Amino acid sequence: MIMEKQGQWLLCPYCHGKTRVWLRGDTVLRNYLLFCPKCKQETLIDLRQFHITLLKQSDAKTQS
Known part of the structure; x- marks a missing residue:
């Protein structure tokens, strides 16, 4: 069975770059x-039907 790719990458709400999440x-x-x-x-989000709601931007930065 061949499955078609139906979906899209989740884009960052700030820089609009592609994240590692497929929707x-x-x-x-x-x-x-x-x-x-x-x-x-890092951003806390809710998502439903490709509509993103920003809840809060994390204060902590990741370690480099």
Whole structure:
């Protein structure tokens, strides 16, 4: 069985870079800590039907 790629990459809400999260149409995220490898931001989000709600930007930076 061949599966078509139906979905999209979750983009960072700040730099609009591609994150490492692949979304399908039925994906629901609640209180998800999103990390962007490009701008190194951590953001708490909710997501439903490809609509992102920003809850809070994390104060802590990751270690380099």
